[in-house]
Amino acid sequence: MSGNEKLRVRALGRVYGEGAQAVTALQDVDLTVRESEFVMIVGPSGCGKTTLINIIGGLDEQTSGEVLLDGKPVCAPGADRGMVFQGYSLFPWLTVQKNVEFGLKMKKVPAAERAQRAKEYIDLVGLGGFENALPRQLSGGMKQRAAIARTLANEPEVLLMDEPFGALDAQTRVVMQELLAGISRKKHPTILFITHDIDEAVLLGDRIYVMSRRPGTIRDVIEVDIPGERNHHSLVRPEFIAVKEKIMEMLWQESMDAASGR
Amino acid sequence: MSGKKKRPVSRKETTALSLLCFGLIIGFWCLASYGRWVDEIFLPTPTAVLGRIVEMAKDGSLWANCRESISRVMIGWIWSVLIALPMGMLMANSKRVSAFVQPIIEFARYLPVVALVPLTLLYLGIEETQKYTIIFLGTFFQLVLMVCDTVSSVDRNMINAALTLGAGRFQVYREVIFPAALPGLMDDFRLTVGWAWTYLVVAEMVAASNGLGFMILRSQRYLATDTIFAGLLLIGLIGLITDWLFRLLSRAVAPWQERLGDKK
Ligand SMILES: Nc1ncnc2c1ncn2[C@@H]1O[C@H](COP(=O)(O)OP(=O)(O)OP(=O)(O)O)[C@@H](O)[C@H]1O
Ligand SMILES: [Mg+2]
Numbered sequence: 087m088s089g090n091e092k093l094r095v096r097a098l099g100r101v102y103g104e105g106a107q108a109v110t111a112l113q114d115v116d117l118t119v120r121e122s123e124f125v126m127i128v129g130p131s132g133c134g135k136t137t138l139i140n141i142i143g144g145l146d147e148q149t150s151g152e153v154l155l156d157g158k159p160v161c162a163p164g165a166d167r168g169m170v171f172q173g174y175s176l177f178p179w180l181t182v183q184k185n186v187e188f189g190l191k192m193k194k195v196p197a198a199e200r201a202q203r204a205k206e207y208i209d210l211v212g213l214g215g216f217e218n219a220l221p222r223q224l225s226g227g228m229k230q231r232a233a234i235a236r237t238l239a240n241e242p243e244v245l246l247m248d249e250p251f252g253a254l255d256a257q258t259r260v261v262m263q264e265l266l267a268g269i270s271r272k273k274h275p276t277i278l279f280i281t282h283d284i285d286e287a288v289l290l291g292d293r294i295y296v297m298s299r300r301p302g303t304i305r306d307v308i309e310v311d312i313p314g315e316r317n318h319h320s321l322v323r324p325e326f327i328a329v330k331e332k333i334m335e336m337l338w339q340e341s342m343d344a345a346s347g348r
Numbered sequence: 349m350s351g352k353k354k355r356p357v358s359r360k361e362t363t364a365l366s367l368l369c370f371g372l373i374i375g376f377w378c379l380a381s382y383g384r385w386v387d388e389i390f391l392p393t394p395t396a397v398l399g400r401i402v403e404m405a406k407d408g409s410l411w412a413n414c415r416e417s418i419s420r421v422m423i424g425w426i427w428s429v430l431i432a433l434p435m436g437m438l439m440a441n442s443k444r445v446s447a448f449v450q451p452i453i454e455f456a457r458y459l460p461v462v463a464l465v466p467l468t469l470l471y472l473g474i475e476e477t478q479k480y481t482i483i484f485l486g487t488f489f490q491l492v493l494m495v496c497d498t499v500s501s502v503d504r505n506m507i508n509a510a511l512t513l514g515a516g517r518f519q520v521y522r523e524v525i526f527p528a529a530l531p532g533l534m535d536d537f538r539l540t541v542g543w544a545w546t547y548l549v550v551a552e553m554v555a556a557s558n559g560l561g562f563m564i565l566r567s568q569r570y571l572a573t574d575t576i577f578a579g580l581l582l583i584g585l586i587g588l589i590t591d592w593l594f595r596l597l598s599r600a601v602a603p604w605q606e607r608l609g610d611k612k
Contacts (some may be wrong), residue, residue, distance in 0.1 A: 165514030
């Protein structure tokens with residue numbers, strides 16, 4: 087858990103628009119993700135979570151501050167920061183297999199190796215047997231599995247996930263969370279995961295950043311120092327409930343502050 | 349409760365309805381012409397028109413005229429596609445290109461092609477180039493804007509996914525934007541080739557010595573209404589066939605596409 091620092095966000099700010107219409111979406115955001123760490127960001131809707139992760143991914147530009155990957159500043163999107171999005175983003179004209187191979191094809195990995203590596207990750211997310219299916223033939227959960235496999239197959243330095251299970255029903259979400267927890271134990275990827283679901287944050291995170299709204303900034307950090315395998319049964323254990331209460335208290339305080347005009 | 353539940357419409361039923369519509373019109377035509385409601389000079393009988401088509405087929409003029417017209421439409425329209433496609437794609441992806449060409453295209457798009465005919469005659473004479481130009485002018489400006497629109501509406505999420513998977517700018521065009529836009533582009537092509545036909549008739553009516561438009565115009569002079577009807581029928585038929593071919597092609601190049609109204 088105390089590996090090298092992988093990703094560092096320093097004094098990051100993002101203002102949309104100019105003059106009277108200016109909206110400060112992010113202000114002074116600082117955070118760190120260490121190698122093989124599973125870091126969560128929780129925050130209410132509209133607090134700037136997508137903006138933050140898009141800047142880290144190079145899809146949006148900050149107006150102040152910087153993002154460092156292995157100590158080097160990043161500004162454009164690249165294969166070193168793989169993303170899984172809030173909505174479905176599979177290529178509808180490609181089969182699951184070809185979708186998962188996409189990043190490798192961009193890197194000009196030879197076809198045979200590509201196919202083999204894609205197959206490995208398709209099996210990892212439990213989509214074995216659906217290699218030749220088109221996205222439209224998949225359920226929502228299966229689509230997100232394929233999207234995760236596509237990003238993992240590219241073997242990025244950091245995995246950026248923006249509410250990847252937000253659109254799924256409760257049961258499917260739990261299945262996907264456990265799947266991701268399993269992958270994390272097996273492959274030790276470095277993950278920055280965004281959610282507004284406290285249970286999800288507590289279940290998956292080694293560390294949880296709590297964000298506040300208007301302007302979006304980091305309010306607190308919570309270390310979830312609970313060793314051992316976690317699954318949906320863990321959520322009723324007292325140590326997990328304690329963490330959940332802590333986060334809920336922070337978010338509650340935050341919304342009270344917001345309601346009383348700060 | 350559900351007295352008026354919406355029933356799925358079968359393929360057979362839609363075909364039957366389409367045929368029924370044609371049938372009704374032809375039936376009415378038969379009544380009006382054979383029943384002598386309208387004078388033969390204004391409305392020839394179906395048999396007269398069919399007879400005319402058979403005659404033209406026999407003396408070879410049918411095929412010659414169709415061939416001329418089809419080749420004119422195709423050449424003019426293909427030029428328009430070849431230029432509009434890259435230009436529309438560029439416009440959709442670059443604010444600068446768009447700012448540079450959009451206003452002039454919007455302006456040109458409102459110029460009626462018919463009003464440009466005198467100029468084309470002046471510059472290009474009555475050569476084939478003049479016909480291609482008319483068809484090009486009629487379709488190009490609309491097509492650029494349609495291509496730009498279709499390409500702009502490609503889901504941003506997909507482009508972002510490709511970028512974060514390591515795709516470069518050119519790869520994004522080739523591997524994502526183009527295939528994602530393809531079904532929409534096929535529709536744009538299908539629509540503009542239809543317009544190309546209408547402009548063809550304009551071009552051939554003004555200055556030509558063959559083609560379906562010319563045939564129609566000349567027939568008016570001799571009050572050969574049956575030939576006019578034959579010409580109209582042929583243009584309509586060729587249009588229908590082109591449309592149908594485009595739909596087939598569309599399905600062949602984008603079989604993954606889900607369409608509204610597709611059967612489950
Ligand atoms: N392109 C933009 N132009 C102007 N304002 C924007 C833009 N994108 C986001 N914002 C504003 O920035 C703020 C943060 O938006 P963002 O999408 O990052 O929130 P979020 O935390 O991801 O919300 P959710 O949980 O609903 O996904 C919002 O107030 C939004 O209105
Ligand atoms: Mg968001």
